[in-house]
Amino acid sequence: RVPALYQMKIFAPDKCTAKSRFWYFVSQLKKMKKTQGEILQCKEMYEKHPLVIKNVGIWLRYVSRSGIHNMYREYRDLTSAGAVTQCYRDMGARHRARASTIQIIRVEEVAASKTRRPNIKQFHNSKIRFPLTHRLNRKLHKPRFTTSRPHLTF
């Protein structure tokens, strides 16, 4: 009798957290605990084309203060891991959702024609133009005292 073999794609900052999340999800989905199973392999998957810009669609489930919701969000990034990181930061910013309450259900690269969000669609323009207005001078202390005003327009 061959035991069942399951594979999951986990987005985590390190191997340790990845394994932990694997067990978290697997025990939700199957009747299996860490003591009953064995992780055969935990390896980092690298992006196939990290220099190509992708529109990544992420399906989410998160716990808010008043209930559990599903979400579909889109991000533009070079890697799906990068997009997921963006997603976590975005969820924290927009919905105050902490990482522990977010479950990534599915991450998929979406073709440009199939993206749903207007803020992603606005970048699908081969003649994209936007000005970088009023550039701030962030080097306030290098030098701290100076006689010349900073350049704000380039």
Place this chain on the structure above:
Amino acid sequence: YISYGPDAGKLAVIVDVIDQNRALVDGPCSGVSRKQMNFKALELTSIVMKIPRGLRPGNLRKAWEKQEVQKKWDSTTWAQKIANKKKRAQLTDFDRFKLMKAKQARNRLINVEFGKLRKTVKRPAPRLRKKKSVKK
């Protein structure tokens, strides 16, 4: 032009725009590998390269060399200012001495001309003022 970070001071081309804050940037002839960069670290120069969006690194290198980007950059005052700053930082004491002597010679020439100009100007106003102050 990349203004800070590990590639500070190098030229790179914006190949594509990722989103509002980031661009895909590449500088095959200036030692910048293709990567994403925040717009905050980039300063636009007046040089625009005629390339299609998302050009591959090999073709980008050819286009860079063909459109003589390095030459265009070096002829801008921006690049020349940077080069001068660098030169100044590397001056030896002897170089500074030479610079001082050169400045002296130049200023002497300027002052001679200035003196000549001064002698040709008429001076009516100062007298009036002196009288007024005496009256008070």
